Amino acid sequence: MIKTRSFKLKLSHHDFKLVQNHSIESAKCWNDIIKIAKDYYDINKKWISKFDIQPLIKGQYELHSETVQGLTDIFNANRQTIAQLRRNGDKKAKYPYKEKHFFMIPFKTHAIKQTETNLRLTLHSKCYLNISISNLPKIRTTQLVWNNGYYLFYTFDELVINTYGTKTCGIDLGEVHSIAMTTEEGNSLIISNRLGRSIKRYRNKKLGSFSEAIHRCTKYSRKWRKLVNSKNEMKIKTKNQLRNLYHQTTRKAIDFEVSNNIGEIVCGNPKGVGKNTKKNKTNSSKNRQKLYQAEFGTLKQYLKYKAESKGIIFSLVNESYTSQTCPACSTRKKPTGRNYSCECGFKAHRDIVGAFNILRKKYQCELVDFVMSYRHPIKVSYY
DSSP, rough: OOEEEEOOOOOOOOHHHHHHHHHHHHHHHHHHHHHHHHHHHHHSOOOHHHHHHHHHHOOOOSHHHHHHHHHHHHHHHHHHHHHHHHHOOOOOOSSSSHHHHHHHHEEOOGGEESSSEEEEEETTTTEEEEEESSSOOOEEEEEEEEEEEEEEEEEEEEEOOOOOOOOOEEOOOOEEEEEEEEEEOOOEEEEOOHHHHHHHHHHHHHHHHHHHHHSSSSSTTHHHHHHHHHHHHHHHHHHHHHHHHHHHHHHHHHHHHHHHTEEEEEEEEEETTTTTTTTSSSOOOOHHHHHHHHHHHEEEEEEHHHHEEEEEEEEEEEOOTTTOOTTTOOOOOOOOOEEETTTSEEEOOOOOOOHHHHHHHHOOOOOOOOEEEEEEEOOOOOE
């Protein structure tokens, strides 16, 4: 299984300028690739293949030959993704078109030399970037990416550990509780998203205050630049906080699956929940904003690859009416609050009811008593 890791680089002034100059060179190559592809499409009404692009840009940049190949691979992958989205009905999806001033620098096998304590990346002929680092796995590919500082992203192979689980588990993704899960035996876990909601609330308020202050400034003035930089730093910080939170959340979920001998996860697919929130006036503006900003796709992605790394099957099902249907008598009732109660006498947490009904969408499971536990993904300190 191929996995990705990243870490922030601490570069000297010389190395920083070196990487920055090659990032500019990479942007020139990227812009030329887009222009060649667009011109070819305008004339022939079809896309040029990446193998026809590579000879046209070969040897024209102060970049390693595999870096140039990597840029064409990235463009081709983006082009295929957009084509698939447009075939699926997303007509707003656009092919790469923006002119870049800086761009990532990809490296392939022959541009990477790795030892126990050092990683050497070939930027171009006789020009290297040496990174002192140890305990890295055997690297397949790398990318130098700017994100308020240069980060090194690298891919490597990891052995899939098969847990040989025999049981099944249902997962309900949510906004208040990011993950609620229950096994066929009734063992249940709810992981809170209160910290994630707090981070997003802080981000929304700060974005509003920054936008108001920026609007009062003259564009490109010193005060304007200072506020824009502070705004971008805040966005990057909260993005990293949420990324860490969701990794911790999904790790707790997979550890629960492994400890309960789970072989397959049945997850409800909340696709489309955040669409058309402006048109949906049944919810308040605050609730519509929360639904729009809910990162269900990120949670699904993290759960999928973490489950597959443990040999657990991950499948998606339609989750319609799962939180409204009573598991005991199958009547539908829209719950109020966090608990579900039915006229037949059945009572349980609404998210656990949803997770159990999601599991029933694929497997016939008998109703059992739920043994529920509740936890936060990380330790939270309150001052």
